[in-house]
Amino acid sequence: MGNFKMCLSEDWEGMLSLYEASFLSEEGESILQFARDFTTTSLKKYVEQSEDQNLSMIISHALELPLHWRMLRLESRWWWRNTGLGEKLSFARDRIVENFLWTIGETFEPQFSYCRRMSTKVNSLLTTIDDIYDVYGTLDELELFTDAVQSWQTYANHTYWRPSGTIVDIHKFTRISRQRMDLFCSSCDAGPCLFSCKISITNDALKCLEEYSNVIRCSSMIVRLADDLGTSSDELKRGDVPKSIQCYMHETGASEAKARDHIRFLISETWNKMNKERVADSPFSETFIGVVINLARWHNACTSMEMGMGLGTMRPRTMF
Numbered sequence: 001m002g003n004f005k006m007c008l009s010e011d012w013e014g015m016l017s018l019y020e021a022s023f024l025s026e027e028g029e030s031i032l033q034f035a036r037d038f039t040t041t042s043l044k045k046y047v048e049q050s051e052d053q054n055l056s057m058i059i060s061h062a063l064e065l066p067l068h069w070r071m072l073r074l075e076s077r078w079w080w081r082n083t084g085l086g087e088k089l090s091f092a093r094d095r096i097v098e099n100f101l102w103t104i105g106e107t108f109e110p111q112f113s114y115c116r117r118m119s120t121k122v123n124s125l126l127t128t129i130d131d132i133y134d135v136y137g138t139l140d141e142l143e144l145f146t147d148a149v150q151s152w153q154t155y156a157n158h159t160y161w162r163p164s165g166t167i168v169d170i171h172k173f174t175r176i177s178r179q180r181m182d183l184f185c186s187s188c189d190a191g192p193c194l195f196s197c198k199i200s201i202t203n204d205a206l207k208c209l210e211e212y213s214n215v216i217r218c219s220s221m222i223v224r225l226a227d228d229l230g231t232s233s234d235e236l237k238r239g240d241v242p243k244s245i246q247c248y249m250h251e252t253g254a255s256e257a258k259a260r261d262h263i264r265f266l267i268s269e270t271w272n273k274m275n276k277e278r279v280a281d282s283p284f285s286e287t288f289i290g291v292v293i294n295l296a297r298w299h300n301a302c303t304s305m306e307m308g309m310g311l312g313t314m315r316p317r318t319m320f
Contacts, residue, residue, distance in 0.1 A: 012046055012055065012059070015042055015043055016039075016058070016059060018035055018039050019036065019039035019063075019066070020066055020067050020068065021035070022035040022039065023067075024068060024275055025272055026273075026275050026276035027273055027276050040063065043059050046059060047059050047060055065301065068271075069296075069297060070297055070300065070304075071104075071105040071297045071298050071301045089128055089131075091131060091136045092127065092131040092132070092136070093131055095124070095127055099123040100116065100120045101298075102119075102120075102123055103115070103116040103119040103120050104116065105295070105297060106291050106294045106298060107119075107294070108294075132145065204283040205284050205288075208282075213277075213282065213284070214273070215278060215282070215284075216292055218274035218277060219274060219292045219293060219295050219296040222270050222271065222274070222300065223295060223296060223299045224244070225244055225263050225270070226267060226296075226300050226303045227299055227302070227303070228243040228245055228263060229245070229264070230303035244266075245259045245260060248262055248263070267300075271296075274296065278293060
């Protein structure tokens with residue numbers, strides 16, 4: 001496969017390291033893509049044949065989601081019920097713990113505790129507003145609601161899909177989702193983190209934040225697509241709008257399994273773009289770039305461990 005010698009596949013630790021390193025590839029780096037394909041095939045074969053359960057478990061964990069795409073730290077217990085959102089708005093998801101874990105995925109360092117508290121409140125409000133648009137409100141109600149909160153105008157594009165019963169093609173879906181998720185990442189994640197973390201910021205960085213830099217675009221698209229992989233089935237059952245998987249199936253006639261493979265391919269391609277953007281010249285600090293990338297890692301981890309925000313319970317398969 002490629003120019004790699006098959007005898008190298010006997011060095012499983014080396015193969016695993018090469019596999020992990022391949023996910024640092026940037027756009028146009030074909031050698032690392034060949035390395036990823038080669039090591040993936042070899043490692044899968046090892047898992048099927050090996051009697052070493054410990055090493056097989058480690059390899060299987062890596063094949064499920066590479067280290068570069070995972071959260072750097074996932075540990076916390078936290079309970080918070082003062083909002084009363086679950087009781088007052090019974091149609092909305094009451095996901096306080098998940099929202100806090102979300103902030104840990106972005107900013108786990110001890111010095112950012114204030115950022116985590118503020119971001120949890122923002123994320124909780126965002127989840128409720130998302131359910132108002134996707135599940136609860138009628139079109140007339142949503143137009144009035146949108147007028148009341150002009151800063152959330154991008155959501156209006158999303159509301160027209162459900163009342164009309166239209167399933168758009170995947171290209172239109174990604175375009176609208178990118179607009180929606182750019183706003184989401186800048187207004188509800190990157191923006192609050194930028195200020196609540198007390199990170200130094202220049203005027204150029206503020207302008208770039210307003211216009212949605214490429215690294216924010218990449219992270220926001222990974223968030224959207226990863227969430228679709230993890231929660232679309234559950235969300236459709238509760239009356240939510242079609243997701244990227246359904247749009248691709250409608251456009252191409254593909255099976256759900258094929259559609260999911262295509263979404264995974266899009267996620268991989270977007271990671272390549274983000275890897276390139278993270279080392280490019282930027283007005284943002286390394287801390288801020290880290291928060292944006294950690295956001296994508298968190299949602300990748302949710303998908304891997306079946307902990308998506310659209311699910312009713314947190315049910316991680318593996319935690320190590």
